[in-house]
Amino acid sequence: xxxxAAVLIQMWYRKYVAxxxxxxxxxxxxxxxxxxxxxxxxxxxxxxxGYLMDHFTPSSSERNLICHIFRxxxxxxxxxxxxxxCYKNIEIPEVYSGPxxxxxLTASQAAGLVESFKNKQQLHSRYVLQLLxxxxxxxxxxxxxxxxxxxxxxxxxICGDLHGQLEDLLLIFYKNGMPSMEKPYVFNGDFVDRGKxxxxxxxxxxxxxxxxxxxxxxxxxxxxxxxxxxxxGFTKEVLGKxxxxxxxxxxxLQKIFSWLPLATVIDHKVLVLHGGISDATDLSLLAKVxxxxxxxxxxxxxxxxxxxxxxxxxxxxEDDSWISRVSAGTxxxxxxxxxxxxxxxxxxxxxxxxxxxxxxxxxLREEPKDRRRQAEFTLSSQDLLQCSSTDPDSCQPGDVNHExxxxxxxxxxxxxxxxxxxIPNEVRGGGCYWGPDVTEQVLSKNHLQLLIxxxxxxQEGYEFCHSRKVRPPAxxxxxxxxxxxxxxxxxxxxxxxRWLELAVLTIFSASNYYEVGSNRGAYxxxxxxxxxxxxQYQASSMTRELTLTQRVGWTEHSALKVVREQxxxxxxxxxxxxxxxxxxxxxxxxxxxxxxxxxxVLHLGIPWRVLRSQLVPNAPDGMMNYRSWFxxxxxxxxxxxxxxxxxxxxxYRHRSTLETxxxxxxxxxxxxxxxxxxxxxxxxxxxxxxxxxxxxxISNLAISIDANRxxxxxxxEFMEAFRLVDKSRLETGNLFQRSTATASRQxxxxxxxxxxxxxHVSCLQHSSHVTKRxxxxxxxxxxxxxxxxxxxxxxxxxxxxVLYSMxxxxxxxxxxxxxxxxxxxxxx
Amino acid sequence: MEEENKExxxxxxxxxxxEAFNVFDNESSKSVDVREVGTIxxxxxxxxxxxxxxxxxxxxxxxxxxxYIRFEKFLPAxxxxxxxxxxxxxxxxVLIQAFEVLDQEKKGYLEAEELKKYMTxxxxxxxxxxxxxxxxxxxxxxxxxxxxxxxxxxxxxxxx
Numbered sequence: 001x002x003x004x005a006a007v008l009i010q011m012w013y014r015k016y017v018a019x020x021x022x023x024x025x026x027x028x029x030x031x032x033x034x035x036x037x038x039x040x041x042x043x044x045x046x047x048x049x050g051y052l053m054d055h056f057t058p059s060s061s062e063r064n065l066i067c068h069i070f071r072x073x074x075x076x077x078x079x080x081x082x083x084x085x086c087y088k089n090i091e092i093p094e095v096y097s098g099p100x101x102x103x104x105l106t107a108s109q110a111a112g113l114v115e116s117f118k119n120k121q122q123l124h125s126r127y128v129l130q131l132l133x134x135x136x137x138x139x140x141x142x143x144x145x146x147x148x149x150x151x152x153x154x155x156x157x158i159c160g161d162l163h164g165q166l167e168d169l170l171l172i173f174y175k176n177g178m179p180s181m182e183k184p185y186v187f188n189g190d191f192v193d194r195g196k197x198x199x200x201x202x203x204x205x206x207x208x209x210x211x212x213x214x215x216x217x218x219x220x221x222x223x224x225x226x227x228x229x230x231x232x233g234f235t236k237e238v239l240g241k242x243x244x245x246x247x248x249x250x251x252x253l254q255k256i257f258s259w260l261p262l263a264t265v266i267d268h269k270v271l272v273l274h275g276g277i278s279d280a281t282d283l284s285l286l287a288k289v290x291x292x293x294x295x296x297x298x299x300x301x302x303x304x305x306x307x308x309x310x311x312x313x314x315x316x317x318e319d320d321s322w323i324s325r326v327s328a329g330t331x332x333x334x335x336x337x338x339x340x341x342x343x344x345x346x347x348x349x350x351x352x353x354x355x356x357x358x359x360x361x362x363x364l365r366e367e368p369k370d371r372r373r374q375a376e377f378t379l380s381s382q383d384l385l386q387c388s389s390t391d392p393d394s395c396q397p398g399d400v401n402h403e404x405x406x407x408x409x410x411x412x413x414x415x416x417x418x419x420x421x422x423i424p425n426e427v428r429g430g431g432c433y434w435g436p437d438v439t440e441q442v443l444s445k446n447h448l449q450l451l452i453x454x455x456x457x458x459q460e461g462y463e464f465c466h467s468r469k470v471r472p473p474a475x476x477x478x479x480x481x482x483x484x485x486x487x488x489x490x491x492x493x494x495x496x497x498r499w500l501e502l503a504v505l506t507i508f509s510a511s512n513y514y515e516v517g518s519n520r521g522a523y524x525x526x527x528x529x530x531x532x533x534x535x536q537y538q539a540s541s542m543t544r545e546l547t548l549t550q551r552v553g554w555t556e557h558s559a560l561k562v563v564r565e566q567x568x569x570x571x572x573x574x575x576x577x578x579x580x581x582x583x584x585x586x587x588x589x590x591x592x593x594x595x596x597x598x599x600x601v602l603h604l605g606i607p608w609r610v611l612r613s614q615l616v617p618n619a620p621d622g623m624m625n626y627r628s629w630f631x632x633x634x635x636x637x638x639x640x641x642x643x644x645x646x647x648x649x650x651x652y653r654h655r656s657t658l659e660t661x662x663x664x665x666x667x668x669x670x671x672x673x674x675x676x677x678x679x680x681x682x683x684x685x686x687x688x689x690x691x692x693x694x695x696x697x698i699s700n701l702a703i704s705i706d707a708n709r710x711x712x713x714x715x716x717e718f719m720e721a722f723r724l725v726d727k728s729r730l731e732t733g734n735l736f737q738r739s740t741a742t743a744s745r746q747x748x749x750x751x752x753x754x755x756x757x758x759x760h761v762s763c764l765q766h767s768s769h770v771t772k773r774x775x776x777x778x779x780x781x782x783x784x785x786x787x788x789x790x791x792x793x794x795x796x797x798x799x800x801x802v803l804y805s806m807x808x809x810x811x812x813x814x815x816x817x818x819x820x821x822x823x824x825x826x827x828x
Numbered sequence: 829m830e831e832e833n834k835e836x837x838x839x840x841x842x843x844x845x846x847e848a849f850n851v852f853d854n855e856s857s858k859s860v861d862v863r864e865v866g867t868i869x870x871x872x873x874x875x876x877x878x879x880x881x882x883x884x885x886x887x888x889x890x891x892x893x894x895x896y897i898r899f900e901k902f903l904p905a906x907x908x909x910x911x912x913x914x915x916x917x918x919x920x921x922v923l924i925q926a927f928e929v930l931d932q933e934k935k936g937y938l939e940a941e942e943l944k945k946y947m948t949x950x951x952x953x954x955x956x957x958x959x960x961x962x963x964x965x966x967x968x969x970x971x972x973x974x975x976x977x978x979x980x981x982x983x984x985x986x987x988x
Contacts, residue, residue, distance in 0.1 A: 005929035006951030011875050012918050013954075013962055016983045018870030025851050417855050433855075592840050607847035610871070 024552045026607055030559040031514040032457070033604070036427045039222075041657055042231045043429035046298045048688050049664070085252050087129035090245070101127045103134060110207040111178060117200045118170060125245040128203065132252045135206040138213060139259035144291050145283065146217045146264040148184065150528045156266060158186045158524040160454035160461075160507035161221065164195025164234070167539040168511055168521050169204065175535065176523065179208040179216045186264050188454045188507065189221020189274030189412070193232035195510065199241060202253075220260035221274040222412040222430070222455065226250065227296045231660045239669050247669045258292040262411055265448075269530055272452045276414030276504075277442050278432045279422040281407065289404045297409050298430065415456060416465050416504055436466040439503050450532070451504045452524065457513045458506055461522025461536045466504040511538045515555040560614055563606065564633050567615070569652035571630055572645060573601045578626040588623045591616065644697045651722045654689065661685055662715045672712045678702050838907065845906045848872050849899055859896040862889065869906065874915035878952040884909070920980055927976035937973040 092100075099116040101109055101123075113123070123131075150156055157176055162169055179185045187205055192198035209216045222228065229235045229250075238253075239246040263273035263286070271283075413431025417423075420435040439451060456463075511521030520536045527533075567574065577597035581589045589597070594616060595608045608615070616624050618632065651658060661684055663669075665677050673681070679698055686693040702713065848871055850856075852864040860868070865888075866881050876884065888901040909915065930946050931938055940963055947954045947962065954962070965983075966974045 001929055002946070003950050005926035006946050007877060008918060008923065008926040008951075009930075010947065010951050010954060011877050012923055013958075013983075014866075014878075015870045015875050015917075017958070017961070018867040021867045022848065022851060022871035029851065029854075419855065419857060595843070605850070607851050609844050609847050610851065 020552050022610060023556055026610055027552070027556045027559040028459070028514070028518070030563060030606065031518070031555075034562060035457075038231060038656055039228070040427060040429035042228060042660065043298055045657055045660060045688065046227055046296075049684075052684075052687075081255075085129055085133055085248060087126045087133070090124075090126035090129070092124055092126055096124055098122055098124055099127070101131065103130065105131075105134070105207055105210045107180065107211050110204070110211050113207050114170070114173065114178065114204055117166060117197070117204065122241060123200075123203055125242050125249065128199075128242070128249055129245065129252065131203060131206055131210070132249065132256060134210055136252065136256050136259065138210060139256060139261075140292075142259075142261050143287065144262050144289060145287050146186075146219075146261050147268075148186070148217060148264055148266050150267055150526065150530075154182065154184055155525045155527045156184045156186060158188060158272060158452060158507060158526060160188050160509040160521075160523070161190035161457075162187070162195070162201055163190055163223070163510045163513065164192055164198035164201060164237070165510045165513075165539070166195070166197035166200050168509055168537075169201055171511075171521075171537050171539055172509065172523055175537065176525070179212055181212060181215050184212075184215040184217070186217045186219065186266075186272050188272055188452070189219045189260075190223045190454060191218075191221070192234040193223045193229060194513075196233075196237060198234045198237055199249075206256075217264045218260055219264055219272060219274050220257065220262055220412065222297060224257040224260055225296045225298065226254045226257065227298050230663050231656055235663060235669075239671070250669075254295055255292070258295040260291075262286060262291055262408065266526060267528075267530060269448055270450045270452060270526065271443075271446070271448050273411050274453060275412045275431055275455045276410070276416060276434055276453050277438060277451070278407075278410040278414055278434055279438045279441065281410060281442050283446055285404070286407055286411070289401075289408070291408070294405060294408050297405075297412050413455075416506075418465070436503075439466045443503060449503070449530065452507060452532070453504065454507055454509075456506055456508065457510070457519060458508050459519045461508055461511065461520040462524075462534050463506045464504065465506070505532055507534075515558045518555045556614075560611070563604075563611070563615070565652065566602065566604070567598070568630065568633055569649050570601055572649065574598065575626070575630075577601050582626075587625050587627050589626055591619055591622050591624060594624055594626070644700070647693060647697050647701060648722075650685075650689070650691065650693070654685070655719065655722070657688070658685055659715070659719055662718070666715060671715055673715065675702050675711050675713065678713050838911070841907055841910050842903065844872065845903055845910070846899070849902060853899075858899040860899075860902075862895055862897050865897055865902070869909070869915075872906070872910065873917065874909060875917055876915045880915060923980050924977060927980070931976070936977070937971075937975045939973055940967060943974055 098121040099109075099113055101113075116123070148156065157172075159169075159172060177183050185208070191201050191205060195201075205216070205218060209218060223232065223234070226235070235250060238250055242249055263271060263283075265271055410431050413425060413428055415425060415428070415431070415433055416439070417433040417435055420437040422432050422434045422438050425431045425433050443449065443451065505524070507522060507524055508519075509521045509523055511519060513519055513521075517538075520538045522534050522536045525533045525535065574597065577600055578589055578594070579585070581593040581597060591612060595612065598608050616629065618624065618629075658681070661681050662673060665681050666673050679695070679702070682693055682698045682701075848868050849860060852860040852868060862885060865885055866876075869876060869881065869884065884905065885897070888897050888905050890896075890898070890901075927938070928934070930942070943966070944959055944963065947959050948956075963974075966976075966979050
C-alpha cells in the first residue's frame with residue numbers, strides 16, 4: 001500500500017519536473033535563437049553594405065554614408081596615430097575622484113583599479129587612452145599564438161565569455177584570486193558587448209596584462225570586433241560613458257582588438273581559443289598571419305579586379321563542394337528575425353548578396369565561381385583607378401588573403417556539433433560547425449589532447465563534448481555567490497564513461513546571461529596534470545534559493561515577452577492567416593488552427609503547442625477569439641496612430657538592424673542624424689529587407705520624431721519612442737508606491753512582472769533581526785516577493801547580492817518597517 | 829466522416845510529438861539524447877513510471893544502442909501511447925489519497941524527514957537531487973513541513 005502510494009507520488013512529481021524542464025529548454029532555445037539571429041543579421045547586414053559599397057558609383061550618397069566603416073586598413077605612420085590618440089592634452093579636473101594611474105603600471109594600481117570599479121567609479125579618459133596606448137604597444141609584440149607552460153607547479157586559470165558582466169569577473173577574482181605571477185590567467189575572448197561594464201572589464205584585463213605580461217593571456221573573441229559592437233552595445237556604452245573622447249577610444253580599441261592574439265597553447269597539449277576549429281584549421285599558418293590586418297573578422301577580402309560579386313562568406317556557400325557535403329534539412333533552429341528557415345542550400349543561396357542586385361539598378365552580375373580555393377588577390381589597374389577616386393586607403397596591394405581570413409573566422413565563430421563532418425555555420429552566419437572527427441584530426445595532427453573554447457552559453461557554465469580518450473574526470477566544486485565555505489566535492493551527475501572520453505570543453509563565464517537564474521558561470525583551473533577543474537558560480541546568491549519553478553518562471557517570462565512582441569509585430573499577417581481558418585468570420589478559431597496559422601506566418605521553429613497555454617490563456621473549449629487576443633497580448637504601443645501600420649511593424653520586427661544602421665550612418669557618433677540621412681537609412685533598410693517603403697511614409701515618421709523641428713533626429717529617442725512595453729509591468733510598477741509591512745502579497749508585487757532599475761529604499765525602523773540600513777538610489781537588478789514572503793532586492797553594487805532580506809520570522813504582520821519606493825525610468 | 833476526424837486527430841498528435849521532440853533536437857538531426865526521452869514523454873501529458881519508461885525506451889532504441897533515439901522510431905511508438913491514452917494522468921484526489929497513506933497519523937501534513945524517507949526508500953526511489961529539489965519547492969518554511977494538499981494544487985497543470 002505504502003509502496004503504491006510512493007510510486008504514485010514519484011510518478012507525479014517526475015512528470016512535474018519534466019514539464020518544467022521542457023519549459024526551461026524552450027526558453028533557452030528562444031534566447032539562443034535571438035542571440036544567434038542577431039549575429040547572423042549583423043553579418044548579413046555588413047555583407048549587404050559591402051555589396052552596396054562595391055556597386056554604387058563613387059559619387060552615390062549611399063556610398064558616402066557607409067564607406068567610412070570600411071576604412072579599416074588605413075595605413076598611417078605611427079607618428080600620426082600617436083598624435084590622434086594623444087592623451088597628454090587632456091586635463092584632469094580637480095573634482096575627479098576616480099583612480100589615478102602612473103605608468104609603468106604596478107600590481108597595486110591594477111588591484112586598485114578593480115576596487116574602484118567595484119565602487120562604481122569611472123576611469124578618466126586621459127588614463128583610459130594612456131592605458132590603451134600602452135596595451136597596444138605590448139600587443140604588437142605578442143605572437144598570434146601564446147605559448148604557456150605550467151612549470152613550477154603553477155595552476156592556470158581559464159575564463160570564458162564575460163560580456164561586460166563585471167560582477168562575474170569580480171566573483172572570479174574573489175574566489176580564485178587576481179592575476180599574478182603565481183596565478184596566471186587565460187581570458188578566452190568576448191569581454192565586451194551585452195553587459196553594461198564592458199569597458200571596465202577591458203581596462204582591468206589590460207591593466208593586469210601590462211603588469212604581468214607573461215602571466216596574463218588574452219584571446220580574441222568574435223565580439224572583439226567593432227562591427228559587432230555596433231549592434232551589441234559596446235559602442236553605445238563607450239560613447240555614453242565617454243562623451244568627449246569616446247570616438248577616439250573606440251578607434252584605438254579597434255586597433256587593439258585586431259592585435260589581440262588568436263589562441264593560447266598550454267604545455268603543447270591544451271589549445272585554448274574562443275570559437276572553434278574547422279577541417280581546414282592549420283595552426284602553423286595561423287601562427288604566421290598578420291593578424292592585425294583583420295580588423296573585423298566580418299570583413300570579407302577585396303574582390304577580384306573587374307569581377308562579379310564580392311568574395312564573402314555567402315559566395316563561399318555556393319561552392320559545389322560545400323553543397324555536396326551538407327544534407328538537406330534545417331541545420332539548427334530558424335532565427336527569430338528571419339522569417340524563413342534555412343531549409344536547403346538552394347534557399348540559402350537565394351539570400352546571398354546576389355539577390356540585392358534586384359533592388360539596385362545595375363546590370364546583373366554573373367555568379368561567382370569557385371572562390372574558396374583562391375588564395376591571393378591582386379589588384380588590377382582597373383581597381384586602382386576605382387579606388388583612387390574615393391578611398392585611397394582602403395585598397396592596398398596584397399591586402400587581405402582569403403584563406404587566412406577564413407582560418408581566422410573559423411577560429412572565432414565556429415561551434416561544435418555531434419555529427420561528423422564540417423559544414424558552414426548558417427545560424428550565426430560565420431565560421432562552421434565541426435564534428436568529432438575534425439576534433440580528432442586537428443588534435444592528433446598537432447599532438448594536442450584537449451580543446452578549450454567558449455562562444456556558447458551553457459546552463460552549467462561549461463559543457464564537454466566530442467569523444468576521445470582522455471584522463472579521468474575532474475572533480476567538481478560548486479560554490480555559490482557568497483562568502484560561505486564551498487560545499488563538499490561532488491561527482492557530476494553525468495555517467496562515467498562520457499567523462500572519460502571528452503576532448504572539447506566549452507567554458508562560459510557570464511552567469512545569468514539570458515536572465516536572472518538562467519545559467520551558472522564557470523572557470524577552469526589547470527595544473528601540470530592538465531586535468532580541468534571546474535568551478536561554478538552564479539552572481540546572484542538569491543538564485544540558489546529559488547526553486548525550480550521560480551527560476552524557470554522568471555526566465556520564461558522574459559523569453560515569452562520577446563515571442564509576444566514578435567507576434568504583435570506580425571499582427572497584419574497573422575490576422576490574415578487566422579481569417580483563412582475562419583471563413584464565416586466569427587472571430588473564433590480552434591487552438592489547433594491557431595498553432596498552424598502562427599507557424600505558417602512566423603516560421604520561427606518555436607514549439608507553439610508546448611507554449612500554447614502561456615500564449616493563449618483564455619481558450620474555453622479549445623476555441624480562441626483572435627481579435628481580442630491581440631489586445632490581451634498586453635503589449636502597449638506608443639502613440640503612433642498617424643504612422644502607417646506596415647512601417648510600424650517593420651520597426652518592431654527589425655529594431656536592432658535599424659538601430660545598427662543608424663549608428664553606422666551617424667559618422668561623428670553624436671547620437672543625432674539629419675533628416676536627409678534618416679531618409680537614406682530607411683532606403684537602405686528597405687533595400688536590405690526587400691520592402692517597399694514610400695517616401696511619404698518615411699517623411700511622416702521623421703516629422704513625428706523630430707518634434708523640435710531642428711532637422712535632426714536623436715537616435716536614442718527614436719528607438720525609445722517605438723519601444724513596445726509590457727503592459728503588466730507598467731500597471732504593477734505604478735502601484736508600487738509605498739508598501740508597508742502589512743502589505744500582503746496580492747496587492748501588487750507579482751513576481752514575474754517587476755523589473756525596476758533604480759529604487760530608493762529606506763528602512764525606517766528595525767526589529768531585532770534587521771540591521772537598520774538607509775540607502776538611496778541604488779541600481780536594482782531585480783526585486784520580488786517570493787511565495788514565502790521574502791523581500792529580496794538584488795543590487796548591482798554588491799556581487800554578493802542580497803542587501804536586504806526580511807524573513808518570515810519577522811513577518812509582515814509584526815515587523816514595523818516601511819519601504820518607500822520610487823520608480824525611475826524603465827530599463828532597457 | 830469518422831475516418832477524416834481520426835486522420836485529423838492523428839496529424840495533430842503527430843505535430844505535437846514533433847514539436848516536443850524538436851525542443852531537444854538542437855542540431856535538427858532528427859534524434860535526441862536518450863536521457864531526454866523521459867522528459868519529452870512526460871511533457872506530452874503522460875505519467876509513466878520509471879519501469880514503464882525504460883520499457884518504452886527499449887522499444888525505440890536502435891538495435892545497437894547509440895545513446896540517441898531517432899524520431900522515426902519515436903513517432904509511431906509515442907502516437908500509439910497517446911492514442912491509447914496509456915499512462916493516464918493521476919487525478920488530484922487519488923494523489924491526495926496517496927499522500928494520506930503516507931501520513932499515517934492523519935496530521936494533514938508530512939514532516940520533511942518523513943517524506944524524504946519515503947521518497948528515497950520506497951517505490952521507485954528518488955535520487956538525492958530529486959528529493960532535495962522536491963523539498964525546496966514543497967517545504968513551508970515556517971513550519972518545516974509539507975502541506976500536501978496545497979502542494980498538489982500548486983503543482984498540477986492543465987493537461988494539453
